[in-house]
Amino acid sequence: MKPFAYVKPADVEAAIQAAAQPGARFLGGGTNLVDLMREGIEQPDTVVDVTGLPFDTVDDLPGGGLRIGALVRNSALAADRRVRERYPMLSQAVLSGASAQLRNMATVGGNLLQRTRCPYFYDHASACNKREPGRGCDALDGFNRGAAILGVSASCVAAHPSDLCVALAALDAVVELRGQDGTRRVPLTDFHRLPGDTPEVETVLAPGELVTAVELPPAPVAANSRYRKVRDRASYAFALVSVAAALEVRDGVVTDVCLALGGVAPRPWRATEAERLLVGGPADESAYRRAAEAELAGASTRRDNAFKAALATATIVATLRELSTGGDPR
Amino acid sequence: MTQIRMNVNGSVESLDVEPWVSLLDALRERLGLTGPKKGCDQGACGACTVLADGLRINACLALAVQYDGSEITTIEGVAHPLQEAFVRHDGFQCGYCTPGQLCSAIGMLAEYEAGMPSAVTPPGAGAYELSESEVRERMSGNLCRCGAYNGILDAIMDVAGEEGTR
Numbered sequence: 213m214k215p216f217a218y219v220k221p222a223d224v225e226a227a228i229q230a231a232a233q234p235g236a237r238f239l240g241g242g243t244n245l246v247d248l249m250r251e252g253i254e255q256p257d258t259v260v261d262v263t264g265l266p267f268d269t270v271d272d273l274p275g276g277g278l279r280i281g282a283l284v285r286n287s288a289l290a291a292d293r294r295v296r297e298r299y300p301m302l303s304q305a306v307l308s309g310a311s312a313q314l315r316n317m318a319t320v321g322g323n324l325l326q327r328t329r330c331p332y333f334y335d336h337a338s339a340c341n342k343r344e345p346g347r348g349c350d351a352l353d354g355f356n357r358g359a360a361i362l363g364v365s366a367s368c369v370a371a372h373p374s375d376l377c378v379a380l381a382a383l384d385a386v387v388e389l390r391g392q393d394g395t396r397r398v399p400l401t402d403f404h405r406l407p408g409d410t411p412e413v414e415t416v417l418a419p420g421e422l423v424t425a426v427e428l429p430p431a432p433v434a435a436n437s438r439y440r441k442v443r444d445r446a447s448y449a450f451a452l453v454s455v456a457a458a459l460e461v462r463d464g465v466v467t468d469v470c471l472a473l474g475g476v477a478p479r480p481w482r483a484t485e486a487e488r489l490l491v492g493g494p495a496d497e498s499a500y501r502r503a504a505e506a507e508l509a510g511a512s513t514r515r516d517n518a519f520k521a522a523l524a525t526a527t528i529v530a531t532l533r534e535l536s537t538g539g540d541p542r
Numbered sequence: 543m544t545q546i547r548m549n550v551n552g553s554v555e556s557l558d559v560e561p562w563v564s565l566l567d568a569l570r571e572r573l574g575l576t577g578p579k580k581g582c583d584q585g586a587c588g589a590c591t592v593l594a595d596g597l598r599i600n601a602c603l604a605l606a607v608q609y610d611g612s613e614i615t616t617i618e619g620v621a622h623p624l625q626e627a628f629v630r631h632d633g634f635q636c637g638y639c640t641p642g643q644l645c646s647a648i649g650m651l652a653e654y655e656a657g658m659p660s661a662v663t664p665p666g667a668g669a670y671e672l673s674e675s676e677v678r679e680r681m682s683g684n685l686c687r688c689g690a691y692n693g694i695l696d697a698i699m700d701v702a703g704e705e706g707t708r
Contacts, residue, residue: 218561311683447682
């Protein structure tokens with residue numbers, strides 16, 4: 213690992229100041245950044261440890277929403293009684309990711325900033341525009357089974373790895389950022405950028421800007437919600453496809469739905485087209501299928517990942533069916 | 543160099559470490575505690591699992607400076623019925639993953655007792671049994687290349703059975 217200076221500021225202003233210098237990076241639980249530093253993909257000059265800052269609680273918001281501090285550990289978020297009751301998909305999404313050891317370390321803010329698990333990103337012998345802008349992308353014609361199919365570009369097809377962010381995208385979460393110019397709030401669905409021709413720029417964060425919290429608005433529909441993840445192993449694997457869904461049905465009609473996809477796009481993918489088609493329509497399988505197919509109509513698949521469009525469609529249908537019957541997923 | 547103090551297996555240790563030294567290297571290279579293993583060194587295998595303030599973590603992805611003031615337990619500091627149960631149920635062959643498996647299992651049982659759900663816990667579940675599928679899911683962060691998983695599972699179920707159902 214390349215040597216670096218380490219600072220642990222006691223207040224947020226000092227942290228933002230320290231991280232505004234070129235070559236500085238914030239450090240939370242370390243589960244992604246330390247790994248990337250050891251691999252030489254991240255080479256910060258200064259590491260600004262933010263785990264001493266007071267952003268480690270989950271607090272109630274008026275009307276039933278929740279404010280989740282950026283330093284809340286993944287395991288604490290998943291176990292929170294309010295999260296499990298009001299937004300079960302969020303707890304399930306967290307528990308479906310990584311291992312228990314990693315969830316005990318990883319923070320919510322760090323989860324938002326975790327980088328892709330595309331194998332070519334990790335391999336210095338391969339071309340990767342995200343690791344080395346302008347060098348090319350060996351994933352385009354390489355082994356791309358895990359690659360994204362929505363929102364991709366000719367520069368990058370890397371999928372976003374987070375489970376937690378998929379649930380946050382479905383739940384209209386808002387990210388609170390603190391920088392030298394003050395505080396701003398960005399919808400989670402606008403926080404991550406699509407690759408275009410600058411895949412190395414992954415978020416809208418300005419230099420030195422710190423994620424301080426994620427806020428969930430009240431969402432009664434989310435009490436009936438589910439996170440369903442499909443992967444090559446039953447546990448401890450990244451998603452091929454995942455679905456975060458919340459559904460309300462009255463008299464056989466869909467009256468409210470929240471839907472987002474993971475494993476298929478360079479950012480957590482809010483399925484707005486499917487949602488638009490579902491609301492007001494019948495709560496039945498053929499309507500679910502039509503909506504899912506419409507969402508996936510724009511898929512751009514490559515040699516090894518063409519199956520993802522069909523898998524995503526089937527997983528959306530299965531998840532909505534489970535939510536509309538309140539019964540067995542099969 | 544940063545000076546850190548940790549309570550490791552009940553004894554207070556003072557260390558000067560560079561910021562890039564992992565907790566795993568500090569334990570192994572500086573304190574001679576070679577129970578935690580450097581398997582993958584990237585958080586994938588779980589052989590480095592230790593307890594930090596009672597929570598199981600991957601020591602390989604932890605920078606030692608971040609654990610200043612913490613209480614660390616490695617396998618050298620463990621005396622738990624799980625250890626004999628692993629022997630009784632053939633919960634290992636080569637033994638390389640075993641220190642991590644044991645620390646992880648101890649942390650896992652504590653998480654279960656504290657009400658932590660898992661990915662296979664039915665939504666809305668109140669009290670539920672620590673079933674075999676629960677244990678397999680909760681222990682998925684510890685790999686065993688010998689494939690002693692069935693013995694590991696039996697050992698954990700044996701000990702968990704004595705501790706009852708939540």
